Amino acid sequence: MTGPSLLSAEAVERVYRLGREVEVHALRGVSFTVDRGDYVAIMGSSGSGKSTLLNLLGALDRPTAGHVRYDGRDVADMGDPELAELRNRRIGFVFQSFHLLPRLTALDNVALPLVYRGGTPRSRRQAALEALTAVGLADRLDHRPGELSGGQQQRVAIARALVTDPALLLADEPTGNLDTATGDDIMELLEQLQADHGTALVVITHEAQIARRADRTIELRDGLLVPEVPA
Amino acid sequence: MSAREAIRVALQALLSNRLRSALTTLGVLIGVMSVVLLVSIGQGARTEITGAIEGLGSNLLFVLPGDGDFGSGPSRSRFIADDIERIDRQLPGEQPRVAGSAVGAESLQADGQRFNATVQAVTAGYTSVLDRELGRGQPFTESDVVTSRRTAVLGATTAEELFAGQDPIGRQFSIGGIQFRVVGVLTRIGGEASPFGPDQDRTVLVPVTTGQRLFGTDRIDSIFVRASSTETIEVDRSTTERVLGERLDEDEFSVVSQDEIIGVVGDILSILTTVLGAIAGISLLVGGVGVSNIMLVSVSERTREIGLRKALGARTRDITVQFLLEAVALTVLGGVIGLGLGIGGAALVAEFAPVPAEVTWWSIALALGTSVAVGIIFGVLPARRAGQLDPVEALRRD
Numbered sequence: 184m185t186g187p188s189l190l191s192a193e194a195v196e197r198v199y200r201l202g203r204e205v206e207v208h209a210l211r212g213v214s215f216t217v218d219r220g221d222y223v224a225i226m227g228s229s230g231s232g233k234s235t236l237l238n239l240l241g242a243l244d245r246p247t248a249g250h251v252r253y254d255g256r257d258v259a260d261m262g263d264p265e266l267a268e269l270r271n272r273r274i275g276f277v278f279q280s281f282h283l284l285p286r287l288t289a290l291d292n293v294a295l296p297l298v299y300r301g302g303t304p305r306s307r308r309q310a311a312l313e314a315l316t317a318v319g320l321a322d323r324l325d326h327r328p329g330e331l332s333g334g335q336q337q338r339v340a341i342a343r344a345l346v347t348d349p350a351l352l353l354a355d356e357p358t359g360n361l362d363t364a365t366g367d368d369i370m371e372l373l374e375q376l377q378a379d380h381g382t383a384l385v386v387i388t389h390e391a392q393i394a395r396r397a398d399r400t401i402e403l404r405d406g407l408l409v410p411e412v413p414a
Numbered sequence: 415m416s417a418r419e420a421i422r423v424a425l426q427a428l429l430s431n432r433l434r435s436a437l438t439t440l441g442v443l444i445g446v447m448s449v450v451l452l453v454s455i456g457q458g459a460r461t462e463i464t465g466a467i468e469g470l471g472s473n474l475l476f477v478l479p480g481d482g483d484f485g486s487g488p489s490r491s492r493f494i495a496d497d498i499e500r501i502d503r504q505l506p507g508e509q510p511r512v513a514g515s516a517v518g519a520e521s522l523q524a525d526g527q528r529f530n531a532t533v534q535a536v537t538a539g540y541t542s543v544l545d546r547e548l549g550r551g552q553p554f555t556e557s558d559v560v561t562s563r564r565t566a567v568l569g570a571t572t573a574e575e576l577f578a579g580q581d582p583i584g585r586q587f588s589i590g591g592i593q594f595r596v597v598g599v600l601t602r603i604g605g606e607a608s609p610f611g612p613d614q615d616r617t618v619l620v621p622v623t624t625g626q627r628l629f630g631t632d633r634i635d636s637i638f639v640r641a642s643s644t645e646t647i648e649v650d651r652s653t654t655e656r657v658l659g660e661r662l663d664e665d666e667f668s669v670v671s672q673d674e675i676i677g678v679v680g681d682i683l684s685i686l687t688t689v690l691g692a693i694a695g696i697s698l699l700v701g702g703v704g705v706s707n708i709m710l711v712s713v714s715e716r717t718r719e720i721g722l723r724k725a726l727g728a729r730t731r732d733i734t735v736q737f738l739l740e741a742v743a744l745t746v747l748g749g750v751i752g753l754g755l756g757i758g759g760a761a762l763v764a765e766f767a768p769v770p771a772e773v774t775w776w777s778i779a780l781a782l783g784t785s786v787a788v789g790i791i792f793g794v795l796p797a798r799r800a801g802q803l804d805p806v807e808a809l810r811r812d
């Protein structure tokens with residue numbers, strides 16, 4: 184495929200300033216690309232800069248140096264409304280701690296991203312229903328997060344990431360709060376969706392056996408890439 | 415996010431915290447209620463008092479002691495009965511055109527009935543100059559005044575209280591222990607006491623000479639001049655001023671028309687209404703601070719929600735609008751309920767208290783306008799803070 188990659192990171196750096204003197208160099212020049220339909224794992228021990236990288240890839244944060252581009256467009260050139268639209272239309276997030284709104288039912292949680300792109304409440308509910316069905320929770324529509332198990336909550340979160348039909352799924356330690364068996368189910372679900380929808384999938388993990396499932400693994404160490412190893 | 419959606423989200427958030435929302439609303443509710451109520455009372459007093467003055471007739475000139483500056487407080491009157499005759503002699507047309515009165519409060523008694531009334535010592539022309547009608551009997555005459563006869567004309571309420579429905583004409587009663595004979599009864603006018611005279615139904619008129627002896631004075635408190643028409647009112651005013659100026663200093667009396675009194679009284683009552691409204695406005699302000707406070711708490715509690723919404727595609731503006739709408743919903747709810755209670759309270763006051771209360775369209779508009787404004791003003795800081803939260807920081811919060 185020609186043309187710009189779906190997502191590219193070019194010599195990305197991120198420095199956190201703590202007070203006047205102290206600086207934390209969380210990323211020190213990271214470059215790689217993600218193309219449509221890719222399945223990439225970002226591996227690294229705790230504190231290696233994985234979450235920092237994911238926030239940059241998800242356009243939630245801006246690099247202190249280097250570039251993050253979507254379809255060739257630099258995120259740094261986008262204003263707040265454009266960034267919001269990028270996150271809404273192109274990216275689906277899955278977090279370690281699910282981040283569901285406790286007041287809302289599973290269906291309303293899944294419909295939440297659609298609220299920011301118009302459409303009738305009816306069409307939103309319909310889309311949310313389909314997404315929940317795809318993750319196997321068609322019988323839990325009116326449950327609130329507190330009434331669901333951890334694995335079920337993460338499925339709701341995946342349905343929410345999916346409902347907007349994004350080009351890229353970004354998952355930060357999606358199995359981190361789950362037991363091994365449930366974690367495997369969640370990984371299988373993500374992989375199935377990636378395959379079915381042609382969505383690119385970037386999974387962040389510190390567990391080697393999860394990283395091993397991906398087509399490609401990028402390893403981070405102290406804010407730098409360890410040369411890529413094909414799976 | 416569409417406006418409808420934003421309102422739905424705001425209401426949902428408020429409903430999920432009912433008690434807190436209700437308590438926050440209460441501050442605004444009380445503020446709006448007191449603004450509406452106090453402004454209504456001020457407005458009602460204005461209508462009532464200007465109405466009472468207008469009831470005296472538009473061609474009337476009032477001669478009051480002092481230099482006419484209401485701000486300088488009451489002055490001691492230096493008028494005497496002779497001033498009235500001297501003015502009247504200088505005015506053209508049918509007389510009497512000038513009347514005067516001295517006022518005192520005395521205890522009345524008849525057949526064991528006691529009644530406290532305002533006793534007005536008046537000149538013979540009083541009822542005709544002030545256009546007061548008698549329901550029964552006759553006003554007293556010049557000869558009653560000249561001979562200090564102990565005759566009296568009763569206000570309608572006074573007559574009822576003293577003689578319990580029987581015909582009072584020709585009956586005896588006492589004022590401060592001295593016997594008087596009733597010669598007439600005024601028709602009821604249904605007014606109330608005002609700064610320009612006592613309740614005209616609860617009064618007793620006696621000849622000025624008799625009354626002055628009763629009060630132990632020879633002073634006259636106020637003089638009334640009836641102009642023959644609106645056109646001649648200025649001529650009559652300067653005549654009156656000239657005659658009084660022969661005997662008194664310029665700053666010892668002032669001649670004012672009904673319009674001028676209404677103007678001055680209207681100004682005073684407007685200031686009063688504004689002050690009352692402003693005092694009530696302070697409670698509205700306190701309510702607004704409460705809204706601000708609770709919205710800040712809400713923003714900090716929902717930091718993660720805000721971060722999540724941003725990750726899902728909310729713009730800064732969407733978040734700001736969402737929280738602003740929450741604040742405005744709180745204050746408008748308080749405003750509407752407060753308005754209802756304020757109107758209800760004004761109706762109760764008008765019904766049961768001697769102070770009138772009048773709800774005007776502008777006090778309603780003011781109440782609703784200010785509650786929206788309070789929501790925006792006190793909501794904007796928390797809402798902006800919410801909108802500007804960094805999504806990464808917000809999502810990290812646990």
Ligand SMILES: Nc1ncnc2c1ncn2[C@@H]1O[C@H](COP(=O)(O)OP(=O)(O)O)[C@@H](O)[C@H]1O
Binds near residue numbers: 199200208209232234
């Ligand atoms: N907001 C922040 N402020 C300061 N330092 C931070 C911040 N976020 C992360 N860091 C630091 O940056 C480094 C990388 O953190 P992170 O990206 O969270 O690593 P990982 O997700 O791989 O555990 C760590 O040393 C962490 O302490």
Ligand SMILES: [Mg+2]
Binds near residue numbers: 234
């Ligand atoms: Mg991390």
